[in-house]
Amino acid sequence: MFKKSFKYFLFVFLIISALSLCGYGYAKLSTNLEIKSANNISLYDGNNELFFQGNGTSKWVSLNNISQNVIDATISTEDKNFYKHFGFDFLRIIKAGYVNITSGETKQGASTISQQYVKNLFLDFDKTWERKWNEMWLTINVELHYSKDEILEGYLNTINYGHGMYGIEKAANYYFNKSAKELSLAEASMLVGIPKSPSNFSPLVNPTLAKSRQKLILQGMVKNGYITEEEMNNALNEELTFYGKESTNNLNTLMYYKDAVLKELEDISSIPTSFLDTGGLKIYTTLDIEAQTALEESINKNVTTDEIQASAITMNPNNGEILALVGGRDYTKSEFNRATNSVRQVGSTMKSFLYYAALENGFTSSTAFTSEQTTFTFSNNSTYSPKNANEIYGNIPISLATAISYSDNIYAVKTHMFLGEETLVNMAKRLGITAAISANPSLPLGTNEINIIEMTAAYATFANEGYKITPHLIKRVEDLNGNVLYEYKEEKELILNSSLVYILNELLTTTYDSAFIDYNYPTILSIAAKMSRKYAVKSGTTATDLWTIGYTPQVITSVWIGYDNNKEIPTKEYMSAKNVWIDSMESYLKDKEKVWYTKPSNVVGYLVDPISGKPATEDSKHKKILYYIKGTEPTGNELVFDEITDN
Numbered sequence: 001m002f003k004k005s006f007k008y009f010l011f012v013f014l015i016i017s018a019l020s021l022c023g024y025g026y027a028k029l030s031t032n033l034e035i036k037s038a039n040n041i042s043l044y045d046g047n048n049e050l051f052f053q054g055n056g057t058s059k060w061v062s063l064n065n066i067s068q069n070v071i072d073a074t075i076s077t078e079d080k081n082f083y084k085h086f087g088f089d090f091l092r093i094i095k096a097g098y099v100n101i102t103s104g105e106t107k108q109g110a111s112t113i114s115q116q117y118v119k120n121l122f123l124d125f126d127k128t129w130e131r132k133w134n135e136m137w138l139t140i141n142v143e144l145h146y147s148k149d150e151i152l153e154g155y156l157n158t159i160n161y162g163h164g165m166y167g168i169e170k171a172a173n174y175y176f177n178k179s180a181k182e183l184s185l186a187e188a189s190m191l192v193g194i195p196k197s198p199s200n201f202s203p204l205v206n207p208t209l210a211k212s213r214q215k216l217i218l219q220g221m222v223k224n225g226y227i228t229e230e231e232m233n234n235a236l237n238e239e240l241t242f243y244g245k246e247s248t249n250n251l252n253t254l255m256y257y258k259d260a261v262l263k264e265l266e267d268i269s270s271i272p273t274s275f276l277d278t279g280g281l282k283i284y285t286t287l288d289i290e291a292q293t294a295l296e297e298s299i300n301k302n303v304t305t306d307e308i309q310a311s312a313i314t315m316n317p318n319n320g321e322i323l324a325l326v327g328g329r330d331y332t333k334s335e336f337n338r339a340t341n342s343v344r345q346v347g348s349t350m351k352s353f354l355y356y357a358a359l360e361n362g363f364t365s366s367t368a369f370t371s372e373q374t375t376f377t378f379s380n381n382s383t384y385s386p387k388n389a390n391e392i393y394g395n396i397p398i399s400l401a402t403a404i405s406y407s408d409n410i411y412a413v414k415t416h417m418f419l420g421e422e423t424l425v426n427m428a429k430r431l432g433i434t435a436a437i438s439a440n441p442s443l444p445l446g447t448n449e450i451n452i453i454e455m456t457a458a459y460a461t462f463a464n465e466g467y468k469i470t471p472h473l474i475k476r477v478e479d480l481n482g483n484v485l486y487e488y489k490e491e492k493e494l495i496l497n498s499s500l501v502y503i504l505n506e507l508l509t510t511t512y513d514s515a516f517i518d519y520n521y522p523t524i525l526s527i528a529a530k531m532s533r534k535y536a537v538k539s540g541t542t543a544t545d546l547w548t549i550g551y552t553p554q555v556i557t558s559v560w561i562g563y564d565n566n567k568e569i570p571t572k573e574y575m576s577a578k579n580v581w582i583d584s585m586e587s588y589l590k591d592k593e594k595v596w597y598t599k600p601s602n603v604v605g606y607l608v609d610p611i612s613g614k615p616a617t618e619d620s621k622h623k624k625i626l627y628y629i630k631g632t633e634p635t636g637n638e639l640v641f642d643e644i645t646d647n
Contacts (some may be wrong), residue, residue, distance in 0.1 A: 040280030040480065043261060045287040046323070052164065052258050061169045063153040066180045069188035070168055072226040074156065077192055077217050079113040080224050083148050086140075114139050117155040156180075161191055162198030162205075163244075163332050164255040175203070177243035185231060186238035189217040204244050204332040244332050251289075253296045256327030260340045261285055261473045270486045271477060281485075284476040286321035288314070291588050295324045295557075298583035302576045303329065303561060308569070311338035312559045312580065313456045313471075314588065317463035317551060319490055320471045322453070336564070339452055343435060344560055346455060347446035347540025348407045348523075349547045350424075352462065352508065354444045355404060357427040358415050359500045365507060365626040366613025366634040368397040369414045370642045371406075376417065376441060384441045386413050389541070394519050397640040399613025401626055405510035405522045407539070412444040418641060430495060431458035432468055446540050446547075455549060456558040462504060462536065463551035465597065466496035499600040503627045508536035508550075510610070515624040518611050524548070526575060527582045533594045535585070539578055543568045546577035550585065553595050557585055599627070606633040614638075 043052040063071070075082050111119075118138045142151055161171035171191050172180040183191070193213035194201045203210035218232040227235075261283060265271060271281070291314040299310050314324040327337030336342075358367070371394040375385040386409045393410065394402075403411035416424055421439035428437050435450045437443065457471040469492055477486040510516055512528040512535075522528075523539050537550025546561040546569060561577045562569060599605075607616045610624040614636045628634075 044284045067183040069185045073192040076221045076224045162202040186235040190214045199335045252330045253326045255331040257325045280480045282478040288323035291324035294584040294587035298580045302579040314557045317460035317556045320469035322473045343449035345542045345545045347542045349540035350446040353427045367400045368640045369411045371398045405516040406520045407523045416444045463556045465498045467492040468495045505536045506627045530582045548577040548581035
């Protein structure tokens, strides 16, 4: 075993040595990399205002303006032989390889500061041989053309310290409201521990883990001769006060938007994967700071339960521009982006897809099913017994308009079975839903899991009168010299009947319409008093997920509330998604024109009893104008669909 291991490591050593010699020769003849502009990502909002710099020269600090505590802690922790090697620590590589192979797991790494710095010059983290070769010769290039102090300076100015803070100066400002030069040993050792895993070792995310990591940093500094045990103990006992704010923008959710932009950037094939080719990038996004602020403030105001989370999207439905994106309540506490990286049960928001399909298949605003407790029996003798919220049933025929207003589950399942289970599956796919959706009786009740961006884009098709759009956050990407590397090309495809969409949009105003107060109440009537304009809106509720999605012709917003671990939502939070939605919409639209959709020429309004859907009479308790394709207005002689299917 020992012989085999020795031969293996000797072989690896020789290969690395040979490649390194080739690399040194190649790098010596190459031009040097402009170290201070590399890895510079600048993000601009929709008004071309800078809102994030991954490595801006304004925050670049020279090594003599960085605390010696930071320098010593970094070298001790990341690369104790930094000033002795030429880019690669071969003995460390062999030792780490031996430990990892004999233990059967990756316990040790061997990257030097120079290698880690070079890795920051790439947009992704591919592990291909081509990528490794590029990293190797770039490491050698940097080592040959720059002094060790310049390399260390570049590393400390570009490393990720969590919460969107790239570079030691920004990190010092953010965590401690001071410059990098002023950091104490306790503060420096805390910050140096973060880059290994920013989502785990940030003291703002996990104070206990961060403290343990700080202790390891300090113990390493004692072992490597940088500090005494007394200095270590003093640093460990120093009480740290964390600032947790960025002077330029105090939105706690803005970094979720930034992360989503960088994720989208990785999927654009025209963008070079190495900053070597661009020097850096200027990314012009669709961000609307007013919309982002409105979402964050409404979440802070309406969601108060500890640990419960939120995600939300505000989009221009006419072109797919994502104006605001929230991936969690506070980026400083959790960097997991629920808007881009999670799927959740969508509840009754799925019913809008079903009812558009129903309108396509001959339903009207008055089409009636009986709202009553129902057990569905299938050919294999299996049964399904859906229930309405609070088990409220009218035990009378109700119109499609009433079913939407009350979010009646019985009506939805009857419609679903009447149309055929595949109809809703096909409609979801047509609207751009890529999540795996299987045909089953409970599908219209939203038991399937879908991402919030996909749901927003699907609803945007209703909001823009039938066009499928592509949700996106990036308008244009340029290199540092202003050369355009990518520009979004708008594509719209008409996939729905605009007249039927108009009818559906009107039906989605019934969810807060007092004309439907009868044996039940409209599902979001409670927020009607906050509405200053007309909206189309649908809510969805499961035991673990709260949704509200609604829109005007100008803008659409989707809100999700729930626990990451799928814990049941407490009753006191049941209104939170609805209130977040209406407060953010009202805030964003307060100074904008009140607009609604123009009625198509083949659509007519007709006065009916909205509960039954039959033509209104003088004796009707309720009266409302509902909308129909011309020639399909109710006559009063229509059969209830249950009666049709029972005969």
